[in-house]
Amino acid sequence: MSLTQSNEEKQQPISASQDEAQETWSPTEERRLVRKLDTIVLGILILCFFNFQLDRANIGNALTDNFLLDVGITQNWFNVGQQLLNAGIVLLEIPSNVVLYRIGPKIWIGVQILAWGLTSLFQAWQKGLGAFLTTRLLLGFLESGFIPGSLYTLSMWYKNSEISRRFGFFFLGNGIAQACGGLIAYGILHMRGAGGMAGWQWMFIIEGIMTVLSGLVFIGLFPGLPSDPGSLFSVRFFDEREIYILQQRVLLDDPSKELKSRSVRGSTILSTLGNFQVLLHIFLAMAGLAPTTALWSYAPTIVASFGYGRLQANALVSVGQWISVFLIVVAAFAADKTGRRGLVVLFGVTCQWAFMVAFKCLPDTSSSSLKFGILTMGAATCSWWHSVNGSWLSINAPRPEDRAIRM
Template identity: 60%
Template sequence: MAESELIAGTVSVTDEEKTAQAAISSSPGSDSDVGHTQTWTEEEEKAVVRKVDRTVMPILMLVFFALQLDRSNAGNALTDKFLVNVGITQNQFNIGTQLLNAGIVLLEIPSNLVLYRVGPKAWIGTQIFLWGLVATFQAFQKGLGGYLSTRLLLGLCESGFIPGSLFTISQWYRAHELSRRYAFFFLGNGVATAAGGLIAYGVLHMRGIAGLAGWQWLFILEGIFTILTGVVFVTLFPGLPSNPISFAGVSYFNDRELFILRQRKALDDPTAGPLHRRVSWEDIKVTLSSGKVWLHVLLTTVGLAPSTALWSYAPTIVASFGYNTLASNAMTSVGQWVSVTLVIIGGFIADRWGRRGFFVFIAVFIEFVFTVAYKCLPDHAGRSTKFALLTLASATCSWWHAAHGSWLAINARTPAERSIRMALFIMAANCAGIVGGQLFRSDDLPYYHRGWTIAVAFMAFSVAVTLALLVLYALANKRIKKEVDHNGTIVDKDGQPAASVAVKLYNF
């Protein structure tokens, strides 16, 4: 289906489909003035969307940029005697990576529930300052205990930001606008990953200044940058369309613009319920009982696991080809910049095409091909060939992630369900970090044959899971359409016409 489609009727299929799809089309807006008739011009709507693009998106992208720097700079630190200075081994470093992701997983849903209750302005602002302080002072860690506790604490403080931001974005935009906005949001992550190597190349040369190692300066400077982004967020971020005024009193939208923002969301999905300030047990039950949601979780976990390993070890892998250790940080960024470009292109394709599931399938398959190609390289292959295929493998290792998130989000039937789905989605991404954190181990050096074999298996499984999702969505829509007759009504178990309600078909 090119876009989400509304048909009349109710559904008597699975519990998931009955609860999620059969929503009476009453006024769903968060405000009493929201109805179902468009009363504005196309030019007015475009102007409002552009204003959202200029205010909401850049701030969230900036914070995501800072978060990714703080999460990934330990990989760059490996090229500056980090293991020796701290006093840990490579396998212990992997455990720390797993603990960071475990910390995020532990508090992902609780953090998102708090955000849903108090709003993104207060909760995300608090989080930024907390993880910024941890990121800064991790420069002074020493020993295994200090390293592991710092990694865990950083993950706990960062939990909830990404799904909370995805949920916030979904409240500002319509379904057909969402994939590219998710792509732009993840652009903050991609640019940080790509620029991180270049930044590290410069900062790591500061070793010896004030008696500190280069990796210590890397943590200090990037941690302070995060705290500064927190100041920007608290001062300027408008929050949600229901009350878009920053803590500093900055207001971006007039009453007419706010009316358009709220009503166009109601027109976009008449089956959606209102945005309450709490998540009910029913919302949680519906989400957790969905088999399709769990397949999305599985795809995210298995499909992103190789990318976690690649982003952590790409600099050292490139250095093993015979390149300078510090220069390898900058060289690694080539694939990451290509990945940034692909993420944006993918977001536009997914929105324009409308078939997000098919796009994800194609993108995951391309990643599988390049992973297999690198795995099949002989050990004696030239370093230029190795670098080229590693670059292609890393460039495509997560470019489908943003479109996948929008695919999962737009099939939610209520804001509360969407909030839980986004929390599960990012929990799965961090579970991928836990799994991928042990993909490349010291006993598999220098070629990581076992690690690459596992990566190939993971990507083959990801292709299969994506295909299974497409089949399940198609079958679910077929069941729904079969229940609805040509008059837009269905018959109940007694053969009588059922009440006419709005039903939303799945988007895939």
Template identity: 55%
Template sequence: MADAGRHVAVSATVTDEKCAAVLDEKQIASSESQISHTDDEGNEITWTEEEEKRLVRKIDTMVLPILIICFFALQLDRGNIGNAMTDFFLQEVGITQYQFNIGQQLLSAGIVLLEVPSNIILYRLGPSLWIGFQILAWGSVATFQAFIKGKGLGPYLTTRLLLGLCESGFIPAGLFTITRWYKREETSKRFAFYFIGNMFASACSGLLAYGILHMRGICGLSGWQWLFMLEGLFTILCGFIFLFLFPRSTARPVSLAGVRFFSERESQILTQRVLRDDPSKFQPHKNVSLAEVKATFTNWRLLPHFLATVLGMAPAHTMGAYAPTLIASFGYNRLKANAMASVSAWGLFVLNIVWGLLADKFQRRGLLIFLAVVIYWGFTLGNRILIESTNRDLRFGILTVSLMFQAPWHATNGSWMALNARSAGERSITMAIFVTGANLAGIIGSQIFQAEDAPVYRTGWTVIMVLVSLSLCSVIVANLQYWLLNKFQKRQGKDRYHY
């Protein structure tokens, strides 16, 4: 941001004549109000509300979609192994179900190990270089894991660990980058839009797998090999698109390849409107300070958020790997089960957007999270009750609705945490902790379903019921803590926490 500060300062000296050339004078005259801000050198910067809205729409259509597409690629590469399971993956690689679960744990462990270090590097290098490098790295691993057929346990575990290490930091890096481009009241819906990439991939993966797995035998390859290769190559393409197009920052909105989406004046407004909303986003140095790291890790207010994530998202990781297999066990065709598993993902896709929009509209994130988790808890109970049922359509319906509500609250929880961070560096580490919780959930969720518990998974569903119940308790605690803290803050005349 040191360069950013100089850039804004230079931009702020734009003459009135040049501004007039950029802006439509009639539009300014007819605007209901104008927004003024003074930069570090005392130069006044003025823009209209309509001009700002137009710029936000421009971010929504030119910057945010790039992050969404890359998240889409990440989820394809992370989740397609669940589809591979229906195409004799275990038998052809030469591993057991227990060993498969270990590989899934290593994926999550790799992400957890480098989550915080990755975001510290991001803070120093910026998103354009670091995120682009990550996408190319995990895309390469995802592609070459297609060649572990017949290689046994070692190569399987190695590729899962490498995939996790290379993916680590991408999700919180994207979340942190969004906070640098948008104001606080705009972030919840944009977090939700960002997670569209994840959920759209989950919705499409079953349908894509249904088609790709039918390629079994072409060039002597299995269907799951084609699945890994094609989706991995798509990720590599996304990496090059990111490096070519994604702007470095609001103050320097030029990609590494020199592509520029915003003019000098637009850059000036983009930077100042965010800093005017939240001065803590000013980045005076390129490193996260030790004080910021310490403040984040000793922030006890994050604990209920973290626990809700770990406990509530663990079953989501279980279902990510086992939903198609579970549906097939109800009595449906094994390839058709992949397509059927996408139904819940499409529902989750819609609910995720709805929750993000409502969170920004009503500014009540905690209540919305509580509502989603309560519904999630109710349908999880339904799944546990129906484990012995022979009504496959009823079981599929209850499972589908429970999967729809397993994560629409997740992005809103992340924005809630980000809004209550006190500095840019603390916000970066907070986002890393948030996603670390989701991947610790993966370590737990990967071992919930065991071979000896199949096909009804009586013990597994009991464990899931306990985890979701504890997650609900954590959400209640999170809401209570901010309600009590805000009562205290009001008496002290201090700024209140977002809830």
């Protein structure tokens, strides 16, 4: 049983006029254009998501390089800071997408990327509890709109039958960053002492610069929405015919994606948040992301506690993430191929919690190899299905403004 109306039930039969409209371009021409769309729109968002995840998770790597001692905080205050980050994200996710719906992604998402990139860069010089807590909360505010805003943007460029795969490819940026983050940190943290700075400081500086550069790429090149397919600096990748096809193919597939207003009413927000089906999707997301967030922050420290070297632990945690990258792709194709998104999500949640419970129940006397193996599989199965849950929610949104709030 699905939580929401299935994609097959929602779509209406194509009328004769729609058949005639589709005859103005060939399937081959459409496939070529979708590949171009994947390269430009999806490619830029994947690049930005890669840097987003590096910035969000690198503090977990910093813990293995005397971060607490250097900054002058305790483990308990570090935990408080991480909760402030999450609080900032939760508080501004919906307001951020309301702004995005009004002014468009090419301005709003671009500004956010530059803002959190600069904040991430300058946190290399934080000192003391006040600076740490302020930085964590500020990063939460600035990062809050990127994922929901990107998902909403993708949902407006692609057909419903294409969304699960594109959401999956988008989350590859996250998965690859998680997989590479530990390896990158392993190398950068060896720079401790260079220029009189700690390794974790160099990590924040280098990865912050990477994010700022990706933000400049986004602002300079990202084409916005099908209704306004030019970048902020008027760079255009699509000619008039391609724009026509991109707009019409999506509207013929789902007429509800036509933008009829640039504002979101308060009643729309309240009705969306009070929708029982939406609340069930939120519950699923919480079930998957709660343990995932903890792993982002503490996995290197946990692995180091098994007896591995502190810097070596950063590299070892990437093993589970590479498995997750593979699972993200499999889930995305399975969801679009079968249309059974609910089963994919249910299977993913079950696997994730099975490994998490197994890790929790391991006796303290278990070998380091067994502990590492179970933790690795727990990391591998954490939220690889989340992109499918997002696409499932998006497909069943009745209007663009509802979709903006749901994402």
